[in-house]
Amino acid sequence: NAGVTQTPKFRILKIGQSMTLQCTQDMNHNYMYWYRQDPGMGLKLIYYSVGAGITDKGEVPNGYNVSRSTTEDFPLRLELAAPSQTSVYFCASSYGTGPTYEQYFGPGTRLTVT
Amino acid sequence: AQSVAQPEDQVNVAEGNPLTVKCTYSVSGNPYLFWYVQYPNRGLQFLLKYITGDNLVKGSYGFEAEFNKSQTSFHLKKPSALVSDSALYFCAVRDPPRNTPLVFGKGTRLSVIA
Numbered sequence: 001n002a003g004v005t006q007t008p009k010f011r012i013l014k015i016g017q018s019m020t021l022q023c024t025q026d027m028n029h030n031y032m033y034w035y036r037q038d039p040g041m042g043l044k045l046i047y048y049s050v051g052a053g054i055t056d057k058g059e060v061p062n063g064y065n066v067s068r069s070t071t072e073d074f075p076l077r078l079e080l081a082a083p084s085q086t087s088v089y090f091c092a093s094s095y096g097t098g099p100t101y102e103q104y105f106g107p108g109t110r111l112t113v114t
Numbered sequence: 115a116q117s118v119a120q121p122e123d124q125v126n127v128a129e130g131n132p133l134t135v136k137c138t139y140s141v142s143g144n145p146y147l148f149w150y151v152q153y154p155n156r157g158l159q160f161l162l163k164y165i166t167g168d169n170l171v172k173g174s175y176g177f178e179a180e181f182n183k184s185q186t187s188f189h190l191k192k193p194s195a196l197v198s199d200s201a202l203y204f205c206a207v208r209d210p211p212r213n214t215p216l217v218f219g220k221g222t223r224l225s226v227i228a
Contacts, residue, residue, distance in 0.1 A: 004157070033215060040123070042204065042220035043158075058215065090157055100146055100165045103216065105157030 001026050004106035006091050012112045013081040021076040021109050023091030031094040032074040033103065034058075034066065036087040043090065049074055081113045116141045116209040120219035127195045128227050135190040135222045137205030147188040148206040148216065149179055158204060164188060175199070195226045 007022045025032065030051050035043040035058075045058030049068040063085060065077040074093075078085060088110050092103040117140045127133045139145055146165055150158040162173025169181045179190045190203060202223050206216040 035218075040220060043218040045215050045217075048215050092158075100163070102148060102160040102163055103158075105150075105159070107157045108155075 003027065004091055004093055004104050006089075006106035006109050008109060009107070010110045012114065013078075015081060015083065015113060017081050018077070018079050019081070019111075021078075021089055021091075021111075023074045023076065023106060024072050025074075025091075025093040025104070026072065027093060027095065027104065028071060029093035029095045029104070030071070031101075031103075032068065033092040033094075034064070034074070034076045035090045035092065036060065036085075037090060037108075038087050046076065046089075078111075083113050085111065086113045087111060116145075116207050116214065116217050118205050118207045118217055118219040120203075120205055120222045122222050123220075124223045124225065126225045126227060129197055130194050133192050133195040133199070133224065133226070135203050135205075135224060137188045137190065137219060138186050139188060139205070139207045140186065141207060141209040143210055145188075146208040146210055147179075147181065148208075149173065149177070149188075149190050150204045150206065150218075152202040152204065152221070154201075161190070161203075195224075197226045197228050200224055200226045 004025045033048040034046040044060045047066040049055045091106040094101040094103045119138045148163045149161040152158045164181045172178045202221045204221045205219040
């Protein structure tokens with residue numbers, strides 16, 4: 001299994017541009033998540049999904065959109081990039097609907113908005 | 115609301131010495147607690163978790179953690195540190211009655227010096 005894969009690894013955007021961060025998992029996990037990691041701030045949850053067709057907001061959803069059309073894919077969309085969105089973005093997944101399951105993380109996407 | 119605190123931004127320890135990375139939590143019910151490790155330019159990796167039962171849980175790479183309900187703590191420990199243990203460590207908590215996503219601490223950077 002490849003686990004959780006993310007593309008691209010790095011990206012530089014200009015203010016106002018749009019982009020989609022891709023996330024795919026091959027573990028047949030129900031739950032998927034998007035986090036951003038800022039220096040010294042830990043991980044903040046942006047959006048999560050409990051299954052195909054179902055998404056919900058996390059702690060910091062403003063400026064982002066998600067969709068979950070399949071179990072495997074959970075893309076994150078930035079519509080109008082702002083410097084405040086400069087961060088490292090991690091996608092994660094977990095199996096099942098119970099709270100005891102650990103999350104598996106992708107390698108991250110480092111995004112710079114200038 | 116559930117929360118987790120890692121009081122130390124940085125922990126330095128000599129190779130071969132025992133290490134402790136501290137974590138305290140706040141939840142409304144009995145917590146589910148997790149430790150993750152992040153190596154440079156990588157995603158987070160699961161180390162261990164406490165769900166119920168024995169207060170001392172053992173995980174990957176020789177790490178263990180002790181759940182202390184009276185002190186609301188879940189400190190990560192290892193009897194003998196290795197240089198390769200140098201990384202960023204995150205504690206996370208989930209409040210079972212709400213079945214909400216994990217809440218992560220800010221992280222503690224561990225440096226093991228040869």
